[in-house]
Amino acid sequence: MARGEAEGITDILASVTPGGGKSLLPVIAAARLMEAGRVERIVWVVPRDSLRLQAEEVFADPQWRAILGHNWSVRSADNAPDPSRGLAGYVTTYQAIGAAPELHLRELRRFRTLLVVDEVHHLPVPNAGIGEGSEEGEEAGAWSRAMLPLLQSASLRLLLSGTLERADGRRILGLPYYPSAATHTPQIDSDAPGWAVIGYSRTQALAERSVLPVTFGALDGEASWLEGGRAAGQARVGPHRLGGGVRITTRPALFTALRTGFARDLLQEAFGATRRLRARRRADRGMPPTKTARGLGKLLVVAPDQARARHYLGMLQSWMPATQAERDVRLATSSERDAHETLAAFRLLPEPAVLVTVAMAYEGLDAPEIAVVAALTHIRSRPWLEQMIARATRVDPFAGSYAEQRAVVFHPDDPLFARFRAELENEQGSATPSHPSRRITAATPERVTWSDEAPCSIIPLESNAVGLRYAMLRPTSSLQAASSKPPVSPCSAVEDRLSLQQAPSLTERALRQRLAATVSAQAVEDEANLSIPRGGNLPHRYNAVLKRVLGKARGALTLAELEAALAWLEHSRLSDHLHLLEGDARYAWSERQRRGGWIARTSGS
Template identity: 70%
Template sequence: MTETRPLRSHQRTLRDLVAAIARGEAAAVTDILAAVTPGGGKSLLPVIAAAELIAAGRVERVVWVVPRDSLRLQAEEAFADPAWRSALGHGLSVRAADNEPDPCRGLSGYVTTYQAVAAAPALHLAEARAHATLLVVDEVHHLPVPGSSRTAEAPDEEAEAGAWSRAMLPLFRAARLRLFLSGTLERADGRRILGLPYHPGGAGRAPEIDLDAPGFAVIGYSRSQALAERAVLPVSFGALDGEASWLEGGRPAGEAPRVGPHRLAGGLRETTRPALFTALRTGFARDLLGEAFHATRRIRALRRAERGLEAGASAPGLGKLLVVAPDQASARRYLETLQGWMPGPQAERDVRIATSSIQDSHAALAAFRLLPEPAVLVTVAMAYEGLDAPEVAVVAALTHIRSRPWLEQMLARATRVDPQAGAYADQQALVFHPDDPLFARFREELETEQGSASRPRQKPAVTAIRTGPLPWRDEPPPGITPLESNALGLRYAMLRPRPAEEGPQPKPRQGPAVSLDAPPSLTERVLRQRITAQVAAQAVEDEAAWQAPRGGNLAHRYNAVLKRVVGKERATMTLAELESALAWLERNRLSDHAHLLDGDARYAWSVRRRRWGGGLRQAGGPDGRLAITRP
């Protein structure tokens, strides 16, 4: 039976807005900003908008642009989810596209990345101009307004961000309607965000988003709203204090003085960053990692016991651990540490790493999201933003970054409600982190905004929108050599909203998770693999039965025959065309159509006469073309 899922308040608001646009009652609206707290369910918003607007004929297709390749499959899944298909009454599909011609392939749209648009801007601009397009700009804060920087930025990051913005701006202008999505509407460099209207900033103040700009509609969904609707989980923090020692940089070898030990919590302000930098790369990191690892084991053991599963049994909904490392070298060390705490076969199955330098990172991310195992994922930045993995119950925040947007995104990996983990009241996000003053300040701000702190708010927040300069920078301290560190004490704190009226307790879902329909890009891949296998099988059979000349690459020639039959390369076929080609192969022999290669020297066999077994022989005609004859 298909699961029934209720729409959240921001999702209902968007549905009502696009319905009004479809009816012509809000035709002046051309830009929609959905400022949704991380984990609050913004990935459904493009589905809601596309289903309503395409059905009404206001747009012809949806183009969804995401910041990373790992998010493309999640966007496909949002459209393919059978529960939402039933709830919204839509039959739309989109595909994860690369920079190849016809990215839609007959579907209702496609998903691509900022990098892909920057690499082939003319391709995507031509698509947007040829069709009335709903342009979905995911995590729009990745796009800065060129020339709006108030702080220094690394040259490579500046170049990449500028290239993305320059490539996306023409798409903004060509699209019929734009839907901007973000969980954090601020940038660490203080720059304005492309596509959003701003009030001019006053003296000493940062520009603020103009919520009343013409043609601009804003839908907000704050963390306090999400908690009230049970759309996200409350967070428990495990703050681990420690002390660290390091060598001061800028001195000749052997003369650098030893500094410390200094505490993380309650230490001097000038020692906080070097102490944290050292702690994340020495013994303290192992101690915090151990706390998170054993907490995850306890959660999984408890849930197994509740379900009557044997120790070590694998099942969905048991809970997983996400480890966020400060850099790739540390991530590899953390991986070795975690695997060292397990037997060999279990370590290979349960712990994976996903960083930009690892070849199978996207496969590791997909397995972590969609399969019961692996249960532990180590990453640096690939999974901190947008990773839709509701099974994450524990996060080990072994990162030096302390900007609020970054930390909110990281916390959101654990605050998603897992429908397979039982009742909402029995779930909880657990985040282990160093007990430094900068993280404590972030927690204090979060508590104040969601209404759980005892002191009143200094300034009311506008839904999920928050602008203004950041209170700290992200750069690690330069010129120090970490020596050693150790943990001193662990304290827990629950971040909860104030008590409120609670609705009926949702019933725990019984049975296995609802299986998603296969996303189009995966279906395409499977069909191409099946076609390849069919072609190879026919080639092997024909060579074995002497139905074709041996030597050379017969499968390569048969692939060329198939291309002549269907008139198209497999890489450019639509789903329907791939299915048709596979069906043709199941009914026909490629050897019967070898004449389609006549006259093409690339596929001609040697004209040298050669006798075959089985009564066939090959001969070259007077024009050098292939001739296969039977006696």
């Protein structure tokens, strides 16, 4: 496209296995297409706020800047005016676009824009008859309606997905499909005019050592519960085995297990595996037990709901000293105020080593140090499970060679999870399909429809684990032969990851804080030197003066303007520009009061 050899292509669909590196594709596209003059801006839309900073970081990564020879930057933006602020573009969320679609539509129409839609499977084709009744379905439909004009207005579109299907079976907005009856599984037309389709499957990623093989720790158990609520006379049900294969009892048994003793047993297995891994890696490096470092391995706990997540947090913290527990085990759910800061620390710092979440961290979280996952969730839809296990399959550049790493996922050994594992093994080539099926490709994966609803009127009583078995999804001999070649490390120098160029939004925040501190310092100095009347809120007035000098508020300044403002304050005094407030009724009364007090005090002295 950059060389003009694919003039007819306006849409790129990239179906990349979770953990396969699709977040680099927008950087490659921007580096090549903006340099060639095909586009002037990039707008990258992600499904949740926690992914915006990751998108900034991949543009700022010094290694990829050197490899691709680019110097473009994007910033994390909300719905404030001028979201790009003079940079190559911005990153926003579906929610932000849904709240202010016209603002973002104007931005796309101002420039020739490359629109990147990340995890496009979140956008169903609007269909009032299917899935619109639920709160989640209504929200997804609203996102689709807001995104549709942007898709139509963009010069080029790059659509990304790690699981190119929806659990509800609906078609995905903007994708080309073969004509089919409504009752048939929709299949993507990879030969549609104007489209280029990129497929990167888990099989390919394993062959190239781009992702790690998975070892599943399947924990079976027994559960007992009451049905029909707390009404008198209800009989006890169970104990029933999770892995018993009786479908009528699978859901209530799983629901009970995740809320009683079985959950504790599975957590202990995952916690113990993580502790042993970290101890071994410390010993290999000759590190004392108390020293922290990158690459020791981390644990991700996925809970069924926020109440259980808090319960699991307390359980994990009770297994270690209080000071260590506060540092090492953290909670990230949508109701926690510091959830995004916790996610960032879990990704970028040696501690915390254990993160408990519900759904915030299951999709798109780029934390290669995750080595163990405790899958304490009732959801059994294939896209969700694939995304969850992919949190542990990223190659960690801090953890040594590829051969020394592995992903371990502990999960309840119920028939639905076993079915998911079997299909993953079939696609990966590590098991023989039991029956013929249609060809599965990266763009048209097999869809399995499972209900994710928790059973109603269930009162969990008790459960416990009764057995653990391990199974490793290994590549076939052909994959092993392909993977015997020396791997291409995703990070040629580990320490370079510690010197990442700061993301633009973080740089902006730091510069705004420096501006505020400089303004306050001038106010304190001027009052202390009696060069201006005391009293009132002088920093507030000085901020108003600075706004008039600059012509806009601090929150609307670009990086270059923020740097220029700081440079101006280094050789200018805001007290010399107070005349800019004259005539402003908001400051007239306080100005008269201050002048009167100043004259009285100076006359008396």
